[in-house]
Amino acid sequence: MIIGYRNMKRIQHQSTVLACYVLAAIFFFPIFWMVLTSLKTELQAISVPPLFFFEPTLENFSIVQERSDYYHYAINSIITSFGATLLALVIAIPSAYSMAFFPGRFTKDILLGMLSTKMLPAVGVLMPIYLISQWMGLLDTRIVLVFIFAMMNLPIIMWLLFSYFKEIPRAILEAGRMDGANTMNELRHIVLPLSWGGVASAGLLSIVLCWNEAFWSINLTAGDAGTLTALVASYASPEGLFWSKLSAVSTLACAPIVVFGWFCQKQLVQGLTFGAVK
Amino acid sequence: MKNLKILAGSVMLAVASSAAVQAGELTIATVNNGHMITMQGLTSHFEAANPGVTVNWVTLEEGTLRQRVTTDIATKGGQFDVMTIGMYEAPMWGAKGWLNELDFDASYDVDDLLPAMRGGLSHDGKLYAAPFYGESSMIMYRKDLLDAAGMSMPDNPTWGHVQDAAAAMTGDGVYGICLRGKPGWGDNMAFLTTMANSFGAKWFDEDWRPALDSAAWNHAVTFYVDLLTKYGPPGSSGNSFNEILALINEGKCGMWIDATIAASFVSDPSQSKVANVIAYAQSPVAVTSRGANWLWAWALAVPAGTAQADDAEKFVQWATSKDYINLVGNEIGWGNVPTGTRSSTYDNYNFLAAANFAEAEMKAILSANPSNSTQDPTPYQGVQFAAIPEFQAIGAAVGQQMSAALAGKISVEEALANSQNIADREMKKAGYY
Amino acid sequence: MKFSFAKLLQAPSIILLLLWMIVPLSMTLYFSFMRYNLLYPERTGFDGLLNYNFFLTDPALYDSIVNSLTLVGSIIVISVVFGLSIALLLQNAFRGRGIVRVMLISPFFIMPTVNALLWKNMFMNPVYGLFAFISGIFGWPVIDWMADFPLLSIIIMLSWQWTPFALLIFMTSLQSMDKEQVEAAEIEGAGFWSKFYYLTLPHLSRAIAVVVMIQAIFHLSIFAEIFVTTGGGPGYMSTNTTFLIFSQALLQFDVGVASAGGVFAIVVANIIAFFLIKTVAKGMAK
Numbered sequence A: 001m002i003i004g005y006r007n008m009k010r011i012q013h014q015s016t017v018l019a020c021y022v023l024a025a026i027f028f029f030p031i032f033w034m035v036l037t038s039l040k041t042e043l044q045a046i047s048v049p050p051l052f053f054f055e056p057t058l059e060n061f062s063i064v065q066e067r068s069d070y071y072h073y074a075i076n077s078i079i080t081s082f083g084a085t086l087l088a089l090v091i092a093i094p095s096a097y098s099m100a101f102f103p104g105r106f107t108k109d110i111l112l113g114m115l116s117t118k119m120l121p122a123v124g125v126l127m128p129i130y131l132i133s134q135w136m137g138l139l140d141t142r143i144v145l146v147f148i149f150a151m152m153n154l155p156i157i158m159w160l161l162f163s164y165f166k167e168i169p170r171a172i173l174e175a176g177r178m179d180g181a182n183t184m185n186e187l188r189h190i191v192l193p194l195s196w197g198g199v200a201s202a203g204l205l206s207i208v209l210c211w212n213e214a215f216w217s218i219n220l221t222a223g224d225a226g227t228l229t230a231l232v233a234s235y236a237s238p239e240g241l242f243w244s245k246l247s248a249v250s251t252l253a254c255a256p257i258v259v260f261g262w263f264c265q266k267q268l269v270q271g272l273t274f275g276a277v278k
Numbered sequence B: 001m002k003n004l005k006i007l008a009g010s011v012m013l014a015v016a017s018s019a020a021v022q023a024g025e026l027t028i029a030t031v032n033n034g035h036m037i038t039m040q041g042l043t044s045h046f047e048a049a050n051p052g053v054t055v056n057w058v059t060l061e062e063g064t065l066r067q068r069v070t071t072d073i074a075t076k077g078g079q080f081d082v083m084t085i086g087m088y089e090a091p092m093w094g095a096k097g098w099l100n101e102l103d104f105d106a107s108y109d110v111d112d113l114l115p116a117m118r119g120g121l122s123h124d125g126k127l128y129a130a131p132f133y134g135e136s137s138m139i140m141y142r143k144d145l146l147d148a149a150g151m152s153m154p155d156n157p158t159w160g161h162v163q164d165a166a167a168a169m170t171g172d173g174v175y176g177i178c179l180r181g182k183p184g185w186g187d188n189m190a191f192l193t194t195m196a197n198s199f200g201a202k203w204f205d206e207d208w209r210p211a212l213d214s215a216a217w218n219h220a221v222t223f224y225v226d227l228l229t230k231y232g233p234p235g236s237s238g239n240s241f242n243e244i245l246a247l248i249n250e251g252k253c254g255m256w257i258d259a260t261i262a263a264s265f266v267s268d269p270s271q272s273k274v275a276n277v278i279a280y281a282q283s284p285v286a287v288t289s290r291g292a293n294w295l296w297a298w299a300l301a302v303p304a305g306t307a308q309a310d311d312a313e314k315f316v317q318w319a320t321s322k323d324y325i326n327l328v329g330n331e332i333g334w335g336n337v338p339t340g341t342r343s344s345t346y347d348n349y350n351f352l353a354a355a356n357f358a359e360a361e362m363k364a365i366l367s368a369n370p371s372n373s374t375q376d377p378t379p380y381q382g383v384q385f386a387a388i389p390e391f392q393a394i395g396a397a398v399g400q401q402m403s404a405a406l407a408g409k410i411s412v413e414e415a416l417a418n419s420q421n422i423a424d425r426e427m428k429k430a431g432y433y
Numbered sequence C: 001m002k003f004s005f006a007k008l009l010q011a012p013s014i015i016l017l018l019l020w021m022i023v024p025l026s027m028t029l030y031f032s033f034m035r036y037n038l039l040y041p042e043r044t045g046f047d048g049l050l051n052y053n054f055f056l057t058d059p060a061l062y063d064s065i066v067n068s069l070t071l072v073g074s075i076i077v078i079s080v081v082f083g084l085s086i087a088l089l090l091q092n093a094f095r096g097r098g099i100v101r102v103m104l105i106s107p108f109f110i111m112p113t114v115n116a117l118l119w120k121n122m123f124m125n126p127v128y129g130l131f132a133f134i135s136g137i138f139g140w141p142v143i144d145w146m147a148d149f150p151l152l153s154i155i156i157m158l159s160w161q162w163t164p165f166a167l168l169i170f171m172t173s174l175q176s177m178d179k180e181q182v183e184a185a186e187i188e189g190a191g192f193w194s195k196f197y198y199l200t201l202p203h204l205s206r207a208i209a210v211v212v213m214i215q216a217i218f219h220l221s222i223f224a225e226i227f228v229t230t231g232g233g234p235g236y237m238s239t240n241t242t243f244l245i246f247s248q249a250l251l252q253f254d255v256g257v258a259s260a261g262g263v264f265a266i267v268v269a270n271i272i273a274f275f276l277i278k279t280v281a282k283g284m285a286k
Helices: A003-039 A058-066 A069-099 A107-116 A122-135 A142-166 A170-178 A183-194 A195-210 A216-221 A226-231 A243-269 B002-016 B036-043 B043-049 B061-074 B089-095 B115-120 B143-148 B159-169 B188-198 B215-231 B241-249 B262-268 B309-319 B324-332 B345-347 B349-354 B358-367 B391-406 B412-430 C001-009 C009-034 C050-056 C059-091 C097-109 C114-125 C132-140 C150-175 C180-186 C192-220 C224-229 C241-248 C255-279
Strands: B025-031 B054-060 B082-086 B132-140 B256-260 B279-284 B295-301
Touching: A003 A243, A003 B215, A003 B256, A003 C009, A003 C059, A003 C114, A003 C150, A058 A243, A058 B036, A069 A107, A069 A142, A069 A195, A069 A226, A069 C009, A107 C009, A107 C255, A122 A216, A122 C009, A122 C241, A122 C255, A142 A195, A142 A216, A142 A226, A142 C009, A142 C097, A142 C114, A142 C150, A142 C192, A170 A183, A170 B349, A183 A195, A183 B036, A195 A243, A195 B115, A195 C150, A216 A226, A216 B061, A216 B324, A226 C114, A243 B391, A243 C114, B025 B036, B025 B061, B025 B241, B025 B309, B036 B043, B036 B054, B036 B132, B036 C059, B043 B054, B043 B309, B054 B061, B054 B143, B054 B279, B061 B082, B061 B089, B061 C150, B082 B089, B089 B345, B115 B132, B115 B295, B115 B358, B132 B143, B132 B159, B132 B309, B132 B358, B143 B159, B159 B215, B159 B256, B159 B309, B188 B215, B188 B391, B215 B391, B215 B412, B241 B256, B241 B262, B256 B262, B262 B279, B279 B358, B279 C059, B295 B309, B295 C224, B324 B345, B345 B349, B345 C059, C050 C255, C059 C150, C059 C192, C059 C241, C059 C255, C097 C150, C150 C224, C180 C192, C224 C241, C241 C255
Parallel strands: B025 B054, B025 B082
Antiparallel strands: B082 B295, B132 B256, B132 B279, B132 B295
16 A cells, blocks of 8 residues: 555544544634624624624623623522532432442333423423422522522433443442442442542533523522523613623623633543553 | 532532512612613612612513513512513503502602603503603614615605615615514514504404404505515514614615614614614504504503512602603713603703604604504504503414515415414403403 | 442432422423413413313414424434544544633533524624625525524524533543453454444443433423524424423413423423433443
8 A cells, every 4th residue: 555554544643633623613613703792892793794803892891890790690600500510419429329330120210200300391380480489488599599400400410420330340349349348438439539520521511501591590580699691681682782792791601611611621531541450 | 528528518508698688679670771771870879869778670681571570470479679561561460450550749740751651551540650761663764875766755654655765775785674574572563563553454353353364464464575575684584673773783774664762773873884874754654644653661660569669669750750861861961861751851952952863753652542553443452562461472473474474484365364363262262252 | 238228329319309390290280270370360260171272272283393303303413423423533632632622512601592692693694694794705695594494593503502512421431431442453453433333332322322311301492592583483483392382371471371381291202202212222221
């Protein structure tokens, strides 16, 4: 063959890398465009043809700062997302562990039953939940949001953790048990460290889903417990151009979570060496 | 592990510490429109004049706002002390006793309120919501393009003339006329209802039976679809107020028939490329001018049973008073005052000087009458809607049909037949007949 | 005994989720048989099956079911295929892989409504959108996305947002693949497709099942994107069952019909879940 094996491998590798760069650019482009729009005036945002080069302005960000209390909403978002995720993880980890390593006859049914709690669309159940929250005096509180978010994401976290726990080779667990580990120790010292990438990704997903959750946070809060999604939604104006302002507030709303995600992605892909069994 | 415990503990503590509502704190639900934002910015003046009262604003998107305040007031949730509602809700809720009657002192000069506004927000002669700003609809057109085509626009044009003007202005990247098409009872249906009214159509006859299969509706919708297909921009079936505002500010539309508040945006050089060449005229008519232009007001109301009724009423009085209008004029600019509520605004020299659309706007608002908006007598109130609870769902579904007709997916006949069917179903279910 | 203690660990999650399911579900069931409209609080009483009758005789029902299924099916297929392909591309390390990863996952961090508004106005608008601009450069005809391809537009928006979800899960799952097995196979001379079919795919089967199940449930209740962009139109072309519940029940505050619609949605979701279990997720609990 004229092209040697090594060269062929190299070309394959290079084209893979190129493909990755191109795909990343494509996927990221809308966000890039959004950030760009946040630096334009309203008139520039709607110009025909779309502007790539223009004089950037920070006026939208200062409008957002003036008009609304960004920090108040941001703190609410942080508390509800992290609180709900923590709650869900605390409940889900032991549960998924038990289901993964001590499966019973009903394990599959239980898992399916959990998913069915998500089958009722939120619009259909808005009234009952609103009425219950009102009756319990929990409207516009962070507690109700934390609880609802945790319950919403619990099935997903359970399924993900179950799936990741299942991937741990039995050999390691048996080795641990032979060394005398009981259930709690096994969970803490063997299972969790080994599946930390999985736990971290489930946690990250939950945080993101809570952060972006708009339906409940808009319908059940009135300013005290409002999260960033409520803030962003408040910028959608029925009569008046709002796209660059919306882009600005949106950039401010997802910046924290993108930064957080960037730090997490190192955790997610921690190298796992199951060769350690030997 | 220990760090995790500390983290968990502090999160739980943070969650548990939800702020309680302070006495003297007013929670106000509002929509994100320019005038409301201005009002939020000027709240400190109210708080200074009323020590001990603080204002907590909750801004929501229009559909969500309507949903939340209706749910709150119907379930007596008590979440809000002042609500921003429209001409659609006010008479209905006033009749149900859900709102406090507004009884202001003489300094408020309640007779200064424009009669149509006052009437549209009252029930049985009692005022249940104070108008914050009002709007009607009118034509905004590019005078430069029309002049170049050798045509002019009379103050009360007919639809035929509008069509000719649109034809003359189309070309060279400009679309002769831009109209709403996005499905929604307050979106495309608001506009289409006024157009249909001017063609002599109505929503319901005197027995509350839907009248969407009438010849008048057919004429109106056929004309609409035809007009936009020939002279309108692509994507019309998804265009709402903001999309068209973007188009016209970019110089892509020859004419736009929409809310009078649009005038303040299209004539603002900081966001419009055509600020200096826009002129105004009244909404076009076909067979009657009744109901040809709509009437809408965003108003402030106090739900019955709220704990801070006195403070809430004080706020409503402040925000809709002559003093407030003067405040905005002096602090922000006379082109930005909330209009369409009081006669005195239109006598104000400063305002007339700052806003070249003032006269057209006033004419439009004065000519709209929610109690007399159709050629034939009808049992419902409202110009561009029928003030019955079922209207939102009916309007939404009919709006979808009209949008489909505009997009060329179904014929106008089919769209109207479907709409008639939908309306009939809903009215039967609600027990009207 | 260690065995039953382990089983006990499952209890909190099961109990809580049971509560979370039973309370709203029973309220919904109850309301679905009652006449309850927020705007007519004086009209109450047992209504029998009238709410169901009203909801199920809606002319839009058939279209909404078809649209719901189309949405769910298309988004899942697109996100799984793309997610898998990209995860495989990212398997081997290269310079800048960390940044590439974050860029690829970033769409999932954007709020759904912002996502929808961005796509509708900044990209898909036939006059001032970016796609129109690009079509103009290449001389392609300008597409009116919202009018001619409303469902496809929504599918595109949502696939863009959810492919990162699938990608994230596949990426994490691929990490735990046994590298020694792969090397052994390569030494034996296995090509890319054999490796993929006999090693990678079985290993990922559970992750794929999880992604499919979770996304199926999520996408059945898509609402915000439709509300903000097409309003369900033109006609019923982009109305799904959730939007139908909203526009025909919630908009007029009819809790009875909304609840009937909710029960209907659960039935549909269960049928789909049952079908999916039999095909995709059979090996889940092995």
